[in-house]
Amino acid sequence: MHLSLSSSEPAEAEKGGERTLALMDEPKVTGTKPRTSWPRKALLILGFLFALAAIALVAMAVSQNKPLQKNIKYGIVLDAGSSHTNLYVYEWPAEKENDTGVVHQVEVCKVEGLGISGYSQDTEKAGLSLQHCMKRAQEVVPEQQHRETPVYLGATAGMRLLSLQNRSIADRVLSAVEKTLRSSPFNFQGARIISGQEEGAYGWITINYLLGSFKQPGWLNFLPHLRSSRGTSGALDLGGASTQITFVPDQEPIESQENSLHFRLYGKNYNVYTHSFLCYGKDQALRLKLASDLQSTQNGSLLDPCFHPGYLRIMNISDLYTNPCIANGEQQLPFTQLHLQGNGDYQRCRMTIQKIFNNSHCPYSSCSFNGIFLPPLQGEFGAFSAFYFVMNFLNLTTEKSPVALDKATSTVERFCSRPWHEVKAEFPKIKEKYLSEYCFSGTYILSLLENGYGFTMEKWQSIQFLGKIGSSDAGWTLGYMLNLTNMIPAEKPPTRPLSHASYVGLMVFCSLVLVAVLLLSWLTFHKPKCLQKGLI
Numbered sequence: 254m255h256l257s258l259s260s261s262e263p264a265e266a267e268k269g270g271e272r273t274l275a276l277m278d279e280p281k282v283t284g285t286k287p288r289t290s291w292p293r294k295a296l297l298i299l300g301f302l303f304a305l306a307a308i309a310l311v312a313m314a315v316s317q318n319k320p321l322q323k324n325i326k327y328g329i330v331l332d333a334g335s336s337h338t339n340l341y342v343y344e345w346p347a348e349k350e351n352d353t354g355v356v357h358q359v360e361v362c363k364v365e366g367l368g369i370s371g372y373s374q375d376t377e378k379a380g381l382s383l384q385h386c387m388k389r390a391q392e393v394v395p396e397q398q399h400r401e402t403p404v405y406l407g408a409t410a411g412m413r414l415l416s417l418q419n420r421s422i423a424d425r426v427l428s429a430v431e432k433t434l435r436s437s438p439f440n441f442q443g444a445r446i447i448s449g450q451e452e453g454a455y456g457w458i459t460i461n462y463l464l465g466s467f468k469q470p471g472w473l474n475f476l477p478h479l480r481s482s483r484g485t486s487g488a489l490d491l492g493g494a495s496t497q498i499t500f501v502p503d504q505e506p507i508e509s510q511e512n513s514l515h516f517r518l519y520g521k522n523y524n525v526y527t528h529s530f531l532c533y534g535k536d537q538a539l540r541l542k543l544a545s546d547l548q549s550t551q552n553g554s555l556l557d558p559c560f561h562p563g564y565l566r567i568m569n570i571s572d573l574y575t576n577p578c579i580a581n582g583e584q585q586l587p588f589t590q591l592h593l594q595g596n597g598d599y600q601r602c603r604m605t606i607q608k609i610f611n612n613s614h615c616p617y618s619s620c621s622f623n624g625i626f627l628p629p630l631q632g633e634f635g636a637f638s639a640f641y642f643v644m645n646f647l648n649l650t651t652e653k654s655p656v657a658l659d660k661a662t663s664t665v666e667r668f669c670s671r672p673w674h675e676v677k678a679e680f681p682k683i684k685e686k687y688l689s690e691y692c693f694s695g696t697y698i699l700s701l702l703e704n705g706y707g708f709t710m711e712k713w714q715s716i717q718f719l720g721k722i723g724s725s726d727a728g729w730t731l732g733y734m735l736n737l738t739n740m741i742p743a744e745k746p747p748t749r750p751l752s753h754a755s756y757v758g759l760m761v762f763c764s765l766v767l768v769a770v771l772l773l774s775w776l777t778f779h780k781p782k783c784l785q786k787g788l789i
């Protein structure tokens with residue numbers, strides 16, 4: 254084959270001098286195996302060195318970016334809600350504590366029994382009830398870190414109500430829980446009742462921290478004027494005794510001072526609207542509704558459209574009137590017990606619920622209800638706690654697109670109309686207290702969001718019902734801890750435009766492109782002799 258190629262070439266050789274010269278340089282064909290030419294050898298060596306260098310570069314990048322042994326810190330927050338207490342353990346890498354999105358939940362322990370405000374008759378028990386979860390926290394946090402791990406307890410609306418009703422009993426409950434927390438090996442930082450404003454604000458901080466809304470991508474350092482372009486999500490929290498709405502409105506300034514908060518986080522200013530409605534959590538709202546319904550009964554029996562047909566409940570009237578949400582009226586009632594009988598009528602249920610929202614006056618440009626200022630709704634909203642528990646039970650929470658308002662309405666309507674014995678048989682594992690109230694709760698959520706706040710058809714689509722974000726529960730506790738441990742800086746910590754890994758990757762890529770360009774240019778302009786033959 255080599256021979257036949259040589260024999261056909263003299264004709265071509267006459268066409269141009271250069272080609273002729275090239276042929277003349279070829280080693281003489283001798284019939285033995287040809288030896289590899291020098292340039293080809295050089296190319297082979299170069300190729301080998303190139304491959305070696307590329308492997309070394311990649312290996313270096315990989316080993317340099319291997320995660321270092323982590324120095325983990327822990328923090329504990331107890332959410333002492335009106336219906337129950339949860340203990341959360343958070344962890345984060347010590348060297349990154351000022352970054353956003355690095356703290357996450359590693360444990361949640363549900364305290365058995367009542368919320369701490371439920372122990373007003375036996376305050377010591379409020380402290381004892383926490384012991385099991387404190388033991389659990391000791392197992393989760395490594396022993397050598399117990400002493401430096403802060404523990405906080407924040408009590409919400411149940412304790413706010415107890416404190417309004419009887420300050421000294423509320424203080425005794427707090428002392429009892431403090432005693433338990435002080436006797437643990439952790440670094441006790443305080444047990445207190447947080448205000449509704451704080452509860453709303455910390456819920457907003459938590460979800461935006463977890464969603465990464467405070468994060469500005471590193472490349473924005475090059476374009477500082479674009480930094481304010483990313484929005485935050487509003488926060489909707491529904492508890493047993495209070496409910497909070499918090500978001501950044503378009504309208505500025507916020508008309509009512511008591512609903513206005515200002516934050517500077519990671520170098521950006523936020524003017525936040527928040528309101529906490531005490532007595533409008535789902536348990537207290539049910540009491541408000543029952544108290545309102547009772548006004549129109551003569552004998553204490555009530556046909557309640559917010560419970561399933563066939564459902565019966567007997568309640569002591571005195572239990573209904575044991576807190577400041579229902580101011581007076583007990584004395585005038587000629588009966589001591591309420592006999593409630595469900596008839597599962599969604600439309601009527603909505604009408605009875607509507608009565609607990611007072612829309613008769615509004616001293617501002619716009620209001621939610623009870624004369625409370627509410628600016629026009631703005632942006633996306635994350636709805637959590639009981640908003641999530643209830644909507645999740647009703648299969649109305651989807652990861653992708655939100656369920657439309659009319660579909661949510663028809664689902665609740667259908668659920669309410671189902672006979673109680675059928676519902677009970679279908680969900681034998683769900684606590685009867687929760688299950689029997691999902692019809693009321695679903696209807697209440699729709700009334701509150703649609704009529705109370707104005708999430709009608711289109712706005713409804715901006716609500717995402719959230720249980721967890723990543724591994725962390727949506728709620729106020731993470732925001733509370735981030736604030737108390739100063740983990741959210743007012744100014745953006747200085748950062749490099751690229752992460753180390755992206756930097757190394759980009760450097761390798763650019764080097765390879767440069768080498769390729771140089772090689773190609775060299776080949777194009779200098780045409781090494783070994784290649785010239787093959788090219789023509």
Ligand SMILES: Nc1ccn([C@@H]2O[C@H](COP(=O)(O)OP(=O)(O)OP(=O)(O)O)[C@@H](O)[C@H]2O)c(=O)n1
Nearest residue numbers: 334335336337409410492493494495638639642
């Ligand atoms: N799987 C669940 C869990 C809870 N609930 C109900 O949801 C309500 C609120 O629960 P939660 O958000 O835990 O309220 P708390 O924090 O206890 O109350 P608050 O924030 O008002 O102090 C309670 O009525 C509870 O009965 C429910 O229906 N289904």
Ligand SMILES: [Ca+2]
Nearest residue numbers: 334409492638
């Ligand atoms: Ca709560």
